[in-house]
Amino acid sequence: MSTTPEVPVRSTQKSHQTRALISIALAWAFDAMDFSILTFVLTDIMKDYGVPLTLAAGLSSATTFARLGGGFLGGLLGDYWGRKASLVASILWFTVFECLTGFSIGFTLLFLVRILYGIGMGAMYASGTPMLMEMMPAKWRGLASGLMQSGFSFGYIFAALIYRAWYGDLGWHAMFYIACIPAFIVALYIWARVPESARWKQERATATRKSIPIRDLFKDGNTWNTIHAALISLIAFGVTYPINTFYATLLKTNGHFSVAVVADTIIILNIAGIIGNILGGYLSDFIGRKLMLVLSAIGTLACSFVFQSISTNWERDVFTFLIGLFSIGGVWAAIPTYIAEHFKTGVRSTGQGTTYHFGAAVGGAIVPLIVSSIAPSVGGLAHAMTYSVAITSVLVIVLALLWRESKGAPLA
Template identity: 35%
Template sequence: MEALRLFQSLNRAQRNTFIACFLGWTLDALDFFLLTFVFIPVAYEFGRTIPQVTFAITLTLMMRPLGAFIFGWLGDRFGRRIPLMIDIIFYSVVELLTAFAPNFAAFLLLRALFGIGMGGEWGLGASLAMESLPTKARGLFSGILQQGYAFGYLLAALVYWLIFPFFGWRGLFVTGALPALLVIYIRAHVPESPVWERGRAKQKPRLKISILLKQHGALLSYAALLMTAFNYMSHGTQDLYATFLEKQRGFNVDTKSMITVVYAIGAICGGTVIGFLSQRWGRRRCIILAALCGIFLIPAWIFAPVTAVLIAGGFLMQFMVQGAWG
């Protein structure tokens, strides 16, 4: 209810900006997770092993920091809005080109380039959204914005379910080019960040990186370590789960899709519920509790003897993993 009340209190420009940034992050995640559903057919077509194909995910994640640096610099120099549109077009075009990759080397190159676009989207989108919202709404809406990642996973599962049986893995990546249409919405309805506009009007002295590291180096190291652990937990439980369901459990497309849809719903629910509880119990306490619960859920998540328990274990596992994020 609080989220609805705050959303209604926003003006039209603020609502449009948040919706655009949420969709940008959701569709970015959609494009990333599409590959996680088709490791096996991609490996078969290119005559590679599954571990060789999963290296494409590693390349994508490795290139994300480079994308964050490039588009972060562009965002500081030219504003958040225009670089965000360029970034969305960039990763959408790369996603489309992936559908026509003629060989495995080209496929890996394109997934590396996608990582640059993926890395740029979050920083630009989050900055534009948070800088456009009133201070009282930023805490809650930053958590909602992060849930776009879980919504992207849900969309990827649904797209796989509907598209793959008819058009194969290449058809999925053609569908993944649709986020480019979001640029039309941003161009028409989203204004530039007011914080960036005010900053451009004021000539601020440049801060030296050495001074920043001296003042905030310990906090930066802690944050980097924490986010490394969070990403290990998130990608470790998501990226190969669809392959596990097909390869180890022998599920067909329909069953695999249904389980991953439930899995994604668990992530959305966890991020929302535990994010709400953290307002009362504190962030650290909720993170620790969710992570510990996730450990105890591993047997049901992987080794469940029956499908019903596996589905429940998957739902609860993502509830805890994304709950820690929330």
């Protein structure tokens, strides 16, 4: 009598976890890639549509604010409809509007398309992050968090590579046509090869009611978690967005470095961010989420005082690596899992999507505006960046110390 050997349950589960980690991290990377491509082609948009820099730059702000709406709506769908279905739908959504960005025949249409794209970008994070955290074993959630978060820095590098490879021959419109292809492939792969979160399925099967009232974010112990998650996201974006927004300008104006050197330096910044994401996530599984946040914020605080004295090549390279390692990398490494671990399964997607993108919309949009506004009165951009990054780093430390440690804790 022949028998068919069974695939070990643990091996199958590990395979599902690996697929989820790779595909969700790639989805976030390709999402970030499109978001970043826009920064490379703003001058082309200004020229083609005859708009000033303020309007062209407003495309990024509009997308960022739309992410908040997408995070909220995608979170609701993720909690009600399922993580997987909502994730795939959101990727397909932003893929469509990514492609349509290249087809936009006027600035008004382009503005609308980028808002709709932002909704998909927000929804993708709201569904994908909880799904990944629910599928990973508790002892490796921090590492998974860091690997996924590193996707944003990878996305920026991918955008730079696409720009370098095809912009000269094909123009800016074609960059968006090319960029939408890998995200579409990832969506199909997730639908075919990545299972639904077992934790979500169990929660929905045993839930006494199927609706997802918004008030649940402020009930049953969720109130402080919701407020705190929104605040720590806001402040963390307040740490990194001024660096992402103004560092290249600072290098050109204060350091008087060439365009090529500045471009290479920004790549170093993002590579350091990737290392910080992965290393920080890994360490958070051993030393805890709170301590990892505190140490990264202390490192960022120390680096913040160097903005005013970058003048030589070695100062630039060393400082760039360290500020990328601690701020873009370490501060953000454990935040995805840190937030996920503080929400119950029934509202995790809504809570994570809403609070994270609230931070992006408010911290990411307002803090850089404050920096640019105060720069003339505090001695220039370098001083303004020092004050901003230093203050927000201290606030990260305070907020981290006010939250409970969640390393290794089972998801509720």
